[in-house]
Amino acid sequence: xxxxxxxxxxxxxxxxxxxxxxxxxxxxxxxxxxxxxxxxxxxxxxxxxxxxxxxxxxxxxxxxxxxxxxxxxxxxxxxxxxxxxxxxxxxxxxxxxxxxxxxxxxxxxxxxxxxxxxxxxxxxxxxxxxxxxxxxxxxxxxxxxxxxxxxxxxxxxxxxxxxxxxxxxxxxxxxxxxxxxxxxxxxxxxxxxxxxxxxxxxxxxxxxxxxxxxxxxxxxxxxxxxxxxxxxxxxxxxxxxxxxxxxxxxxxxxxxxxxxxxxxxxxxxxxxxxxxxxxxxxxxxxxxxxxxxxxxxxxxxxxxxxxxxxxxxxx
Numbered sequence: 001x002x003x004x005x006x007x008x009x010x011x012x013x014x015x016x017x018x019x020x021x022x023x024x025x026x027x028x029x030x031x032x033x034x035x036x037x038x039x040x041x042x043x044x045x046x047x048x049x050x051x052x053x054x055x056x057x058x059x060x061x062x063x064x065x066x067x068x069x070x071x072x073x074x075x076x077x078x079x080x081x082x083x084x085x086x087x088x089x090x091x092x093x094x095x096x097x098x099x100x101x102x103x104x105x106x107x108x109x110x111x112x113x114x115x116x117x118x119x120x121x122x123x124x125x126x127x128x129x130x131x132x133x134x135x136x137x138x139x140x141x142x143x144x145x146x147x148x149x150x151x152x153x154x155x156x157x158x159x160x161x162x163x164x165x166x167x168x169x170x171x172x173x174x175x176x177x178x179x180x181x182x183x184x185x186x187x188x189x190x191x192x193x194x195x196x197x198x199x200x201x202x203x204x205x206x207x208x209x210x211x212x213x214x215x216x217x218x219x220x221x222x223x224x225x226x227x228x229x230x231x232x233x234x235x236x237x238x239x240x241x242x243x244x245x246x247x248x249x250x251x252x253x254x255x256x257x258x259x260x261x262x263x264x265x266x267x268x269x270x271x272x273x274x275x276x277x278x279x280x281x282x283x284x285x286x287x288x289x290x291x292x293x294x295x296x297x298x299x300x301x302x303x304x305x306x307x308x309x310x311x312x313x314x315x
Contacts (some may be wrong), residue, residue: 017182017248061108063088068165071097072196078108082196085162087111097162098220151272151313154212154265156204161193161215163201163223168238170219175240175280176267177225177287178305180249180296186211189244199223202242204266210258212266218274226294228287230280236287241270251298264305268312278306278313 018033063074071089072082079087089097091109100106179202181189186207193201193215202224203216216222224242228235245263247253267281283302288294
């Protein structure tokens with residue numbers, strides 16, 4: 001029975017719910033939307049997930065990393081499946097899949113003889129590694145300025161993500177974008193952002209209980225803004241830090257005070273660290289092109305956040 005590709009126009013709420021469901025259940029967005037369609041039209045034959053090519057990968061070979069490459073993307077090119085990025089990581093003794101660089105020559109191993117390739121290891125919710133520590137500034141020769149508690153970095157758990165690349169200028173960070181996840185679980189977001197097939201990420205996610213998880217280093221470019229523009233400058237991913245708030249984004253799901261306070265502390269800390277103006281804290285809906293393409297963070301008081309960040313950094 002042939003498979004046909006169709007285009008579905010869905011409203012933002014349905015799209016966000018389907019995206020969250022796909023991440024939580026480990027399915028593709030197309031599979032989730034097809035399942036919803038089948039409830040109206042009857043059973044639908046889903047297109048099978050692309051299988052790895054029956055032709056074995058090169059028995060010995062190398063790959064030179066290019067700008068924008070990720071281990072998942074390289075694995076998709078040479079093996080036909082991003083999930084096989086672990087083969088390249090193991091062959092090159094890469095313990096952190098984020099740590100590849102332009103010009104690096106990677107050894108490409110053959111696919112094992114087994115009938116199925118080994119599954120990617122389960123990624124922990126709790127941090128398994130620590131993010132690279134930023135160098136501590138040299139002690140000033142004058143009396144040091146006392147940093148108030150509001151401007152200290154809040155507790156942050158490093159969870160990582162393979163979905164990132166380099167900013168054009170790692171020092172060009174001057175905006176914060178607040179998102180809503182369109183799901184109800186911090187753990188679900190971590191699993192989704194840790195999948196190479198997701199091709200999305202953010203720098204931070206804040207759970208309803210105030211826990212903060214970091215997926216991508218500030219100096220790297222997370223994939224959260226999509227087609228976007230702020231103050232006439234396109235490609236907001238190039239210069240912004242993305243912060244996700246766990247919320248259904250339906251306008252009714254609340255943002256608990258613990259979550260808001262954690263976001264306030266994180267935003268105040270980042271504004272002081274990178275000299276970000278509070279006026280450049282915006283929602284995803286403010287930067288999406290065209291306007292109206294995104295609605296998050298629906299129901300969150302961004303004006304209150306900006307006021308309280310101003311008060312915090314002036315203390």
